[in-house]
Amino acid sequence: MALIYLEIMLKYVVMMSYYKGAYILTIQGVLFDLDGTLVNSTVLILKTFKVTLKHFIKRDVPDEEIIRFFGLPLRECLANFDAAQVDEMITYYRNYNNEMHDVLLQPFPHIEDGLKRLENMQIKKAVVTSKTHNMAKRGLKILKLDKYILDIIGCEECTKHKPDPEPMLKGAASIILPPGKCLCVGDSPYDLLSGRAAGCKTVAVGWSLFDKKYFFSLIKPDYVIEDLQELGDIVQSINEKGQ
Numbered sequence: 001m002a003l004i005y006l007e008i009m010l011k012y013v014v015m016m017s018y019y020k021g022a023y024i025l026t027i028q029g030v031l032f033d034l035d036g037t038l039v040n041s042t043v044l045i046l047k048t049f050k051v052t053l054k055h056f057i058k059r060d061v062p063d064e065e066i067i068r069f070f071g072l073p074l075r076e077c078l079a080n081f082d083a084a085q086v087d088e089m090i091t092y093y094r095n096y097n098n099e100m101h102d103v104l105l106q107p108f109p110h111i112e113d114g115l116k117r118l119e120n121m122q123i124k125k126a127v128v129t130s131k132t133h134n135m136a137k138r139g140l141k142i143l144k145l146d147k148y149i150l151d152i153i154g155c156e157e158c159t160k161h162k163p164d165p166e167p168m169l170k171g172a173a174s175i176i177l178p179p180g181k182c183l184c185v186g187d188s189p190y191d192l193l194s195g196r197a198a199g200c201k202t203v204a205v206g207w208s209l210f211d212k213k214y215f216f217s218l219i220k221p222d223y224v225i226e227d228l229q230e231l232g233d234i235v236q237s238i239n240e241k242g243q
Contacts (some may be wrong), residue, residue, distance in 0.1 A: 006120035013035025025239045026181070029124040029233065031171040032194060033186035035131065038111055039139050044097065044104035045070070052078070052093045056085050062144055069210050072159040083129060101135070107143050108207060114228025115148040123235060127173035128153045128184075128194075130162060145193075147226045150175050163193035168200060185231065201238070204229065 033042040049066045053059070061081070069077040078089045118125060121145065125148055129136045133154030133238035140146040151174035153167055156243040165179075172179040184195020187208035195202050207214065223234050 008227055010127050026242055027123070027201075028240050029126070029172065029177045029182040030118060030235075031126050031128050031168055031179075031182050031184045031200060033071065033191040034127050034129040034136050034139065035189065036187035036208060037185060037191070038108070038115075038127070038145060039143055040108045041104075041139065042209060043106065044100060045184045047100065047104065048093055048097045049077075051096055052089055053081055055092060057082050063080060064211075068211075068214070070209065071130060071162055071186065071190035073155055076161075096115070097242040098135075101138065102142055104122075105139055105142055109227075111143075111228050112145060114231055116234070117229060117232040119148055121232060121235060124152065124175040124177065125149050126151045126171045126175050126193075128162075129169045130155050130167075131157055155189045162188075162190040163197070165194055165197035165199075167192045168198035172198065183223075183231070183235070185225075187213050192219045192221050203234065 032038050037046060040127075046066060047061055050061060053061045055137060066077075070082060074090060074093065075086055078093065079086045082089065099183075115125065127136055127140070129147050129152065131154065133152050133156060136152050136154055137146065140149055140152075153171045153174060155161060158167050158170060162168075168182075168184055170232055172182050175182075179199035181201045182195075183203050184192060184198070184200035185203040185205065186192055186195070187205045188210060192202040192204060199222070202219070202221040203223045203225060204215070204221040205228075225231055225234070
């Protein structure tokens with residue numbers, strides 16, 4: 001992890017040498033979770049979990065038992081239901097998810113408007129997700145959000161996963177910023193735990209399916225938004241105060 005942080009800082013120092021003496025914004029980037037944050041994949045994910053679990057453990061699992069693991073890597077989620085069959089379950093899950101992905105993926109309101117505003121403010125944006133790079137890219141492209149995202153850090157690009165800081169550290173490095181210059185935005189406490197451990201300020205989205213009491217027992221975010229368009233106000237406020 002120290003090597004990742006050193007890489008970020010070296011890249012940042014090189015970049016900022018071209019802007020010596022210029023006004024430096026406090027927040028210059030945003031690291032977004034994908035599922036449940038930028039794209040509404042709830043129906044897709046719940047259906048895929050339910051079909052997979054019904055096939056392997058022969059019972060109907062309630063939504064709340066599944067939702068509490070949202071944001072964690074797939075292997076870890078499925079192992080909570082049957083560790084002995086986890087490899088077979090992953091294969092089954094991914095095959096079904098791949099088949100139904102484009103049909104069941106849905107947009108959230110005002111996401112593109114919020115991303116456009118950040119784009120106009122010249123804020124860099126990356127996606128840091130527990131799904132694979134290619135599936136994340138596919139989802140962004142379907143909803144026409146890919147043009148706003150500079151890079152994607154998928155699960156296969158990390159040796160450790162949320163809530164470990166490694167994914168967010170790599171997300172910051174991918175847009176050539178130290179994590180302290182980034183906001184971490186997510187619908188899961190594991191997103192924000194990863195971001196805070198990396199050194200980001202954290203933003204929870206109000207459309208999260210997580211039980212709020214459980215969410216806030218794990219982490220108290222720096223900010224909570226009900227609409228992605230509010231993120232531009234937060235960035236502007238932090239930068240004006242220089243904090």
